[in-house]
Amino acid sequence: MPSSLFTQFKSEDSIKKKLNLLFRNRIFRRFFIQFVFGIFLLLLFFYIVDKALNLELGFGHLSSRAGFGLSHTFIIDYNSNDSRWMGYFAGVINTIRVSLVGIVLATILGIFMGLARLSPNFLINKISTGYVEFIRNTPLLVQIIFWQLILLQLPHISKALTFGGLSVFSNKGILLPIISSNENGSLWTLILFLGLIISLILRSRLFKYKEEHVDLFSPNLISFFTFVVIAIISFFALSIKLSPSVPEVNINQYGTYIQSGGFILTPQFAAVLFALVLYTGTFITEIVRGSIQSLPKGQTEAAMALGLNTYQRITLIILPQALRSIIPPLTNQYLNLTKNSSLSVAIAYPDLFMVSRTIMNNAGHALPMFVLILITYLTLSLVISLIMNIINLRVTRIGA
Amino acid sequence: MFKFRLIGIISLFSVLFVLAACSEESTSSGSSDASSNTLEVIKDRGTLNCGVNDNLTGFGVVAPDGSFEGFDIDFCKAIAAAILGDSSKVEYTPLTASARFEALGSGEVDVLIRNTTWTASRDRDLGNDFTAPTFYDGQGMMVYADSGYDSIESMSGATVCVLQGTTTELNLDDRFTGSGIPYTPLTFETNDPLQAAFEAKQCEGWTTDKSGLASKRAGFPAASGGPEALVVLAETLSKEPLGPLTRDNDSELYDVVQWVVFGMMQAEESGITSSNVSSMAANPADPGMARLLGVGFEGGEVQDFGFGISPDFMQNVLYQVGNYGEVYDRHLVPLGLTREGSLNAQWTDGGLIYAPPFR
Numbered sequence: 001m002p003s004s005l006f007t008q009f010k011s012e013d014s015i016k017k018k019l020n021l022l023f024r025n026r027i028f029r030r031f032f033i034q035f036v037f038g039i040f041l042l043l044l045f046f047y048i049v050d051k052a053l054n055l056e057l058g059f060g061h062l063s064s065r066a067g068f069g070l071s072h073t074f075i076i077d078y079n080s081n082d083s084r085w086m087g088y089f090a091g092v093i094n095t096i097r098v099s100l101v102g103i104v105l106a107t108i109l110g111i112f113m114g115l116a117r118l119s120p121n122f123l124i125n126k127i128s129t130g131y132v133e134f135i136r137n138t139p140l141l142v143q144i145i146f147w148q149l150i151l152l153q154l155p156h157i158s159k160a161l162t163f164g165g166l167s168v169f170s171n172k173g174i175l176l177p178i179i180s181s182n183e184n185g186s187l188w189t190l191i192l193f194l195g196l197i198i199s200l201i202l203r204s205r206l207f208k209y210k211e212e213h214v215d216l217f218s219p220n221l222i223s224f225f226t227f228v229v230i231a232i233i234s235f236f237a238l239s240i241k242l243s244p245s246v247p248e249v250n251i252n253q254y255g256t257y258i259q260s261g262g263f264i265l266t267p268q269f270a271a272v273l274f275a276l277v278l279y280t281g282t283f284i285t286e287i288v289r290g291s292i293q294s295l296p297k298g299q300t301e302a303a304m305a306l307g308l309n310t311y312q313r314i315t316l317i318i319l320p321q322a323l324r325s326i327i328p329p330l331t332n333q334y335l336n337l338t339k340n341s342s343l344s345v346a347i348a349y350p351d352l353f354m355v356s357r358t359i360m361n362n363a364g365h366a367l368p369m370f371v372l373i374l375i376t377y378l379t380l381s382l383v384i385s386l387i388m389n390i391i392n393l394r395v396t397r398i399g400a
Numbered sequence: 401m402f403k404f405r406l407i408g409i410i411s412l413f414s415v416l417f418v419l420a421a422c423s424e425e426s427t428s429s430g431s432s433d434a435s436s437n438t439l440e441v442i443k444d445r446g447t448l449n450c451g452v453n454d455n456l457t458g459f460g461v462v463a464p465d466g467s468f469e470g471f472d473i474d475f476c477k478a479i480a481a482a483i484l485g486d487s488s489k490v491e492y493t494p495l496t497a498s499a500r501f502e503a504l505g506s507g508e509v510d511v512l513i514r515n516t517t518w519t520a521s522r523d524r525d526l527g528n529d530f531t532a533p534t535f536y537d538g539q540g541m542m543v544y545a546d547s548g549y550d551s552i553e554s555m556s557g558a559t560v561c562v563l564q565g566t567t568t569e570l571n572l573d574d575r576f577t578g579s580g581i582p583y584t585p586l587t588f589e590t591n592d593p594l595q596a597a598f599e600a601k602q603c604e605g606w607t608t609d610k611s612g613l614a615s616k617r618a619g620f621p622a623a624s625g626g627p628e629a630l631v632v633l634a635e636t637l638s639k640e641p642l643g644p645l646t647r648d649n650d651s652e653l654y655d656v657v658q659w660v661v662f663g664m665m666q667a668e669e670s671g672i673t674s675s676n677v678s679s680m681a682a683n684p685a686d687p688g689m690a691r692l693l694g695v696g697f698e699g700g701e702v703q704d705f706g707f708g709i710s711p712d713f714m715q716n717v718l719y720q721v722g723n724y725g726e727v728y729d730r731h732l733v734p735l736g737l738t739r740e741g742s743l744n745a746q747w748t749d750g751g752l753i754y755a756p757p758f759r
Contacts, residue, residue, distance in 0.1 A: 061525075067570045069577065069585040071559075080573045148593065152600035171602050172559070254554040255547065256604065267602065268586075345564075347593055348586045354564065357498050358587070361565030364525040366502060 059372070061363045062088065068358055070350045072266060084359050091355030092376060098269065098351065099338040099380070102276040106337060107330070109277060110284025115314065117289045128285065136282040141343050143279060147271035148347040154267075157257045160249060167262065168247045174265040175247030184238040191238075195230035199223040268349040272341065280337045287329045291322040323395050331388040335381050342377075352376055438510050439483065439652040439708055447489045450476035451509035454494035455591050457615040458735045459515050468492045471731040472513040475534060475644055475661065478721040479511060482660045482713040487720040496590055498565030501526045504647060511657055513644040515609065517567045522645075529650065531658040532665075533643035534724075535732075536743035536752050538636035539568050540610035542617060545631045547604060552581065552635055559584040561594050561603035568608050571638040591616075599624045609640045614735045656707050662755040663714040666692055667723035669746055669755065674722040681715050692758045693718075705758075724753060 005025055012018045022028050066087040069080050074097050078090040116128035135143070152171050155161060160170035168175040181188065206219035247262030295318065303317040342353040353373060360369050442448050452472055453460035460470040468476075477487035493509050504512045505527055515537075516522075518530040541560075543549045549558075552575055560576075562569050564587045576583040586603050588594035595616070598606050606613065610632060617630050644661065646654045667673075670689055672680050677693070684690040690697035694704075694712030704711040721727065725746075728739060737744075745751025 067573055068587075069573045069583070071584050071586050080577050145593065149596060152596060152602060156601050171600050252557055254549065254556055256555065256557045258557045345589055348588045348597070350587065354587070354589075357589075358564055358569065361498050361501065362570065363521065364501070364527065366505075 059365075059368055061365055062359070064363075066359075067362065070355070071348065072269060072350055084363070087355050088352065088359065088372075091350055091352035094349065095338070095341050095351040095353075096380070098272055098276065098341050098344065098349070102273055102280065102337050102341070103334050105273070105277045106280040106284055106333070109281035110333075111288055111319075113281060113285040114288025114292070117285060118292060132282045132285050135278050136286075140275060140279050140340055141346060144271055144275040144343055144347055147274045148267065151267040151271055157249060157259070166246060168249055168259065171267060172257075173259065173267060174270065175259060175262040176265070177244060177246045178263040179242050180245035180261075181240050181242050184240055188234055188238050188240050191234045192231055195227050195234075198230070199227040202226055268344070268347055271347055272344040272349050272351075276337055276340060279340070280333050283333050283336075284330065287326055287333070288322070291325040292318055294325060295321055327388060327392040327395055331385060331392075334384050334388065338380055338384060339377060436647075436650060437652050438646070438650050439656060442483055442510055442653070446484065447491045448476065448480040448483065448511070449491045449493060449509045450479075451493050451495045451500055451503050451512040451514055452476060453514045454492075456515060456612055457619050458731050458737075459611065459615065460494075460513075462494075469731075471535065471727060472515060474721050474727045474731065475513050476511070478660050478664060478717045478727075479644075479657055481716040481720045482656060483709050485710065485716050487716075496565075497563050498589055501528065504528065504645065507647075510653065511644055511646050515612065515642045516645060517609075517640045518643060518645075519567055527648045528645045529648055529654050530645045531643055531654060532661045532755075533641035533752075534661055535611065535642045537609040537611045537640035537642050539571050539607060539638040539640055540613050540636060541633045542606045542613045542630055543604060543633065544601070544625075545629055549604070549633070551633065552576070552637070553579070555583065555605055556581050557583065558604040559586055559602065560605040560607055561586045561588065561598050562607050563587070563591065563594065564589050566608070567638070567640065572607050575637050607637070609642070610636070611642075611732070611735070611737055614737055618735050652708055656709060656713075659705075659707065659758075660713070660717055661724075663692060663717060663758070664721075664724040664727070665746075665753050666755040666758060667714065667718050668725040668753075669748065672718055672723060673726060674718055674720075677715060677718040681712070688758065 005021075005028070009018055009021060012021055023032075062084040064084060065080075066078075066082055066084045067080050068087065070078055070087065070090055072094055073090050074093050076086065076090055076093060078086050113128045113131060116124045117132070119125050119128070154169055154171040154174075157168075157170040157172045160168045162168055166177050200223065203219050203223035206217075206222060210217075210219060245261045245263075247264075248260050250258050250260065252258055299317055299321065300313065303313040308316065341351055344351045345354040345357065356369055356373050360366050450473075452468060453470075454462050454468065456470070458470055460468060460472045463469050473492070476490050476492065480490045481487040493503065495503050495509070495512070495514055497514075500512055500514055500516065501522070503509050512528075513534075515535070516530075517537075518533060522528055523530055541552065541555070543555075549555050555576075560572060560583055562572055562585055569585065569587060572583075572585060575581075586594075586597060588597070594606070597603055599621070606616070608616075613632050617627050617632065620627050620630060644657050646657060667677075670685075670692065672689065672693070680689060681693045681695050684693060684695060684697055687697045687700075690700075691703050693715050694702060694710070695715075696702045702711055707713070710716075722730070725739075728744065733739075739745045739751070740749070743752045745753065747754040
């Protein structure tokens, strides 16, 4: 066909006819379009490479002294004499902190509200509907600033609400009493957490064993006993001393109110947390509602026929089945919550984005810094996805 | 046919993308691109893109009718008058403190006049060129008058509100941490939530340039006690020379901005104001004045300094905007920032306002 095209092409006299002939040919047309496209791709590639070569892609400046203070530090003890890397990590930890607490609370809120939306009780049903429609349809940034302004309405620290000296409520923070310990306390908490996981694994193994073998023991008792033993041994091994820590407000010699003791919920953290939990909670509510409604009605009716009460019906029949279709969209919401936490830059909560902006303003190198931010968020998101995929795998396997 | 159309659309987009990328390259200028000439771009475009503050009374603020006004705004107008002959041909871009350098570096604005402090790292690392300072400021600390604070030392344990991405954030830490005084910084991206926090006394101190504090104090709402409820501590935490800046390696525009500022200072020194500039230009008192205004002295040659703009550019600037003293009196005196005895007085009065010779 190309040769016949060539002879035909030669025989035509006017250029217009020649072009016309060429473009009517399918093979030529495809070749021509791809050729043009390829040229532009090549140009684009060279343009990007050329730009990239002109940029300094260095992270060297992150090792120099930070020079700025942070209002919130958690776990790591950052001060302005540390490197910018430390400042950045303090920001990353602040992001992880608000995201983790937010994910847990939003899930609890979402499940309860989702069940409430299906409740036959008029009041509960309408409260849940109102919550979803009101919160879901306003921008998150506005809500964060709104909560910040609401928390500013709390009394000044000189007139703080103390509730009998047990806690302090002021616009500088909400302080609650906790049990504090000596310096090994955080290590002990970690051991307790590991002990809990170990005893839970032990419990499920024992149950499996019991199904196959004789009924000689109670897995619940044994696993609980294991946990208690781990807790007591590590308690004495680390020589832990526990004491109640009640928040106090003192005035120093210059007249500044100093808060100490207890667990402090700062207004900035609280505003971001409230907004993220309430906002993400609405979407989780709808996911839970949708998943439950997608179950065949016969499941509920069968459970009722068996004589299960409402609590048993939900926890034994409805939720385990609904969970399969809840988990995948729930992952999306967890990812959204984590990414949305970057909006806290508006109200002085030093998350990783805000700290990065400060570093960029002091040192420049905006592009490598943004690459670092993107990689950090990507890592956080992938970790969440991984965990949720593992959970999803477990949930879909049960009873399948 | 569908496939053909799809490929056509894709190639069309790629063409547009490359074209957009190329045209971006010609208008904006990366800091490494030595051949860029923003001055010519401004002349072709017919407007000056000026990055400003929109929330600092006296320096840059949006008036009730939507126009911009202030000390920094007048320098934008002066540059537009010098390059384009019309002080109204300015496109203002309000910028936050943390976004301003990115906006200048990316070419979104031609010149940044947004109470920006000249520092070594900003000059070098961030790829900017600072022109002559228009205002010599110092960082201060504002507290409530009834709080009893009289010095930085007395603010031990206090919470201080500060804007993010400013030199003040770093100076604050140098002062407190450097002296071993414990404090908590609350870092806000914009002024409005910062002021809300300060009004609720969530923070005991508010730190920024003293001029900015004077501006915020003057506009402090009566519901929260008005200006009398606040005091600015006497201590100056740092030197803060504020001035316009352009991108690195943008010499043509840099020189114009620099010499428009100097011209306004020189005009004040020579006694040329917006009201007498026409008569002075018609009949200059001495050769120096003739060179400044771009006219011949007693029928002599006009000296063109070769800025690439009309040699009589200072006439437009002075006629449409005024000299340095007029701009200062119009915007900063109402805030209570007097010139006498300050660094912002003319050098002949013991200040730092000093223009190199127009020769």
